[in-house]
Amino acid sequence: xxxxxxxxxxxxxxxxxxxxxxxxxxxxxxxxxxxxxxxxxxxxxxxxxxxxxxxxxxxxxxxxxxxxxxxxxxxxxxxxxxxxxxxxxxxxxxxxxxxxxxxxxxxxxxxxxxxxxxxxxxxxxxxxxxxxxxxxxxxxxxxxxxxxxxxxxxxxxxxxxxxxxxxxxxxxxxxxxxxxxxxxxxxxxxxxxxxxxxxxxxxxxxxxxxxxxxxxxxxxxxxxxxxxxxxxxxx
Amino acid sequence: xxxxxxxxxxxxxxxxxxxxxxxxxxxxxxxxxxxxxxxxxxxxxxxxxxxxxxxxxxxxxxxxxxxxxxxxxxxxxxxxxxxxxxxxxxxxxxxxxxxxxxxxxxxxxxxxxxxxxxxxxxxxxxxxxxxxxxxxxxxxxxxxxxxxxxxxxxxxxxxxxxxxxxxxxxxxxxxxxxxxxxxxxxxxxxxxxxxxxxxxxxxxxxxxxxxxxxxxxxxxxxxxxxxxxxxxxxxxxxxxxxxxxxxxxxxxxxxxxxxxxxxxxxxxxxxxxxxxxxxxxxxxxxxxxxxxxxxxxxxxxxxxxxxxxxxxxxxxx
Numbered sequence: 001x002x003x004x005x006x007x008x009x010x011x012x013x014x015x016x017x018x019x020x021x022x023x024x025x026x027x028x029x030x031x032x033x034x035x036x037x038x039x040x041x042x043x044x045x046x047x048x049x050x051x052x053x054x055x056x057x058x059x060x061x062x063x064x065x066x067x068x069x070x071x072x073x074x075x076x077x078x079x080x081x082x083x084x085x086x087x088x089x090x091x092x093x094x095x096x097x098x099x100x101x102x103x104x105x106x107x108x109x110x111x112x113x114x115x116x117x118x119x120x121x122x123x124x125x126x127x128x129x130x131x132x133x134x135x136x137x138x139x140x141x142x143x144x145x146x147x148x149x150x151x152x153x154x155x156x157x158x159x160x161x162x163x164x165x166x167x168x169x170x171x172x173x174x175x176x177x178x179x180x181x182x183x184x185x186x187x188x189x190x191x192x193x194x195x196x197x198x199x200x201x202x203x204x205x206x207x208x209x210x211x212x213x214x215x216x217x218x219x220x221x222x223x224x225x226x227x228x229x230x231x232x233x234x235x
Numbered sequence: 236x237x238x239x240x241x242x243x244x245x246x247x248x249x250x251x252x253x254x255x256x257x258x259x260x261x262x263x264x265x266x267x268x269x270x271x272x273x274x275x276x277x278x279x280x281x282x283x284x285x286x287x288x289x290x291x292x293x294x295x296x297x298x299x300x301x302x303x304x305x306x307x308x309x310x311x312x313x314x315x316x317x318x319x320x321x322x323x324x325x326x327x328x329x330x331x332x333x334x335x336x337x338x339x340x341x342x343x344x345x346x347x348x349x350x351x352x353x354x355x356x357x358x359x360x361x362x363x364x365x366x367x368x369x370x371x372x373x374x375x376x377x378x379x380x381x382x383x384x385x386x387x388x389x390x391x392x393x394x395x396x397x398x399x400x401x402x403x404x405x406x407x408x409x410x411x412x413x414x415x416x417x418x419x420x421x422x423x424x425x426x427x428x429x430x431x432x433x434x435x436x437x438x439x440x441x442x443x444x445x446x447x448x449x450x451x452x453x454x455x456x457x458x459x460x461x462x463x464x465x466x467x468x469x470x471x472x473x474x475x476x477x478x479x480x481x482x483x484x485x486x487x488x489x490x491x492x493x494x495x496x497x498x499x500x501x502x503x504x505x506x507x508x509x510x511x512x513x514x515x516x517x518x519x520x521x522x523x524x525x526x527x528x529x530x531x532x533x534x535x536x537x538x539x540x541x542x543x544x545x546x547x548x549x550x551x552x
Contacts, residue, residue, distance in 0.1 A: 048520060194323055197520060234516060
C-alpha cells in the first residue's frame with residue numbers, strides 16, 4: 001500500500017508524498033484535540049449524526065461552503081488514522097498567492113491547491129484529484145466552488161459528479177454546516193463565537209449513475225439536511 | 236468510605252440531596268423504560284431521552300458544585316457564556332455588531348471575577364449601570380445607526396438575562412458562615428438547582444395530566460393554569476421538605492420555594508416569547524430532548540437573583 005503510494009507520487013510528480021510520523025502526530029493533535037476543543041467548547045459547534053465507524057478507505061466528504069472554518073470543522077470528523085490521508089481541496093487563485101497562505105494550507109490544513117479555471121495547469125484538476133483517490137487518499141470538497149453568499153447555498157459544480165462516477169466504490173459523505181459563517185464570515189479575520197451545527201448524513205454510494213445525476217443527488221442530500229434541520233425547529 | 240466522603244468535603248445534607256436526586260432519576264428511568272416497552276408512544280420515547288439528559292445534567296451540576304468553589308464559578312461562567320453564544324445568532328446581528336458581541340462576552344469573566352473577589356457593590360452595579368452605557372456607546376461608535384435601537388435594547392438585556400442573574404449564584408460563596416448551618420453555599424446551590432429543575436418537571440407533569448386552560452395561549456400553548464398552580468404548590472412543599480440544605484425556617488423556605496417557582500415560570504415564559512418572535516421552537520441542540528442551553532436554563536437564570544436576595548434577606552440581613 002505504502003509502496004504503491006510512493007510510486008504513484010513519483011510518476012505523476014504532483015501527488016503530495018506520504019506523511020511523516022511527525023506530520024501525522026501534528027495533524028492528530030491539531031484536529032482531534034486543538035480544533036476539536038476550540039470548536040466544541042469555545043465556538044459551541046454541535047456535532048450531530050457523526051459516525052465513529054466510517055468507510056475504511058478513500059472517501060469523498062462534501063459540504064456547503066461559507067467560511068474558512070468549514071474545512072477545519074470537516075477535518076475534525078475524519079477518523080484519526082485517515083487524517084493525514086485526507087486532503088481538502090482549495091483554490092489556487094485564493095490560497096496560492098501568498099507564501100504564508102500556501103504554506104499553512106499545505107502543512108496545517110493538509111490541503112491540495114487546484115486551479116478553479118480550466119487550462120491554467122498542465123494537469124487537469126479533475127485528473128489530479130482522480131489520481132489522489134486512486135492513491136487511496138480521501139478528499140474534502142466544497143462543490144459550490146466558492147464561499148458565496150453567507151448562509152445560502154449555491155448550485156453545485158460537477159466536480160463531485162466527475163470523481164464519483166469514475167470511482168463507483170468510493171462513498172460520498174454529505175455534511176451540512178449550519179451557522180459556521182457567523183463565526184468567521186467572508187472578509188473577516190477574527191473569530192467571534194456564535195455556535196453552529198455540523199450534521200453528517202448517511203454515505204451515498206453510486207454505482208453507474210451519470211455525473212449530472214450524481215451532482216444533483218449530492219446537492220439534494222445536503223439541501224434535505226438543511227431543510228430537516230430548520231423543519232425540526234419550527235414552532 | 237466515610238473517610239473518603241469527608242475528605243471530599245461532603246456533609247450529611249449534601250449526601251442526602253444526592254441520594255434523593257439519584258432515586259428520582261432511577262425511578263423515572265425505570266418508569267419510562269417500562270412505558271416504552273408496554274405502550275410505545277412519541278411522548279414516552281421523548282421522556283426517555285429527556286431523562287437520559289437529566290442524568291448527564293445532574294452529574295455535571297453535582298460534580299462542578301462539589302469539587303471546588305473555583306470549579307463551580309468556572310462552570311457557572313461557562314453556562315452564562317454558552318447562553319449568550321446561543322442567543323446572539325438568533326438576533327440577526329449585522330457584521331459590524333460582531334465586535335460589540337465580543338464586548339458582551341468580555342463582560343462575563345469580569346462579572347464573575349467581581350463575584351469571586353467579593354466586590355459586592357461593583358458586582359451589583361457593573362452590568363446594569365456601566366455595561367448599559369458602554370455597550371450602547373460601542374454600538375454608536377461603529378457609525379451605523381440603522382436598527383440601532385433594537386441592538387441597544389437587546390444586547391445589554393442579554394447580559395442581564397443570562398449573566399447578571401446567574402452570577403448571583405457565584406456570590407453565594409461569598410456569604411459569611413452562619414452558626415449551625417453546615418450545608419454551606421454548595422447546599423444552597425444544589426437546593427436552587429433541585430427546586431428549579433423539579434419546577435420545570437412538575438409544571439410539565441401537572442400540565443400533561445390535568446392541564447386544560449392555557450395560561451399564555453399566544454406565547455406558549457403548552458403552559459396551563461393547572462400546570463402552573465400545581466407546579467408552584469408542589470415546589471413550595473418540596474422547598475419546605477428540603478430546607479435541611481438551607482438556614483431557613485419553615486415559612487421562609489415556603490416563601491423561597493414559592494418565589495423560585497414563580498420566577499422560574501416567568502423566565503420560561505420570557506424565553507418562550509423571544510423564541511416565538513424569532514419563529515423557532517428550540518434555541519439549539521446542545522441537550523438532547525431539551526433543545527439548547529437557553530431552553531433548559533431560562534427558568535434557572537431568572538430564579539437565581541431572587542433566590543440569592545431572599546436568602547440574604549432572611550439569614551444575613
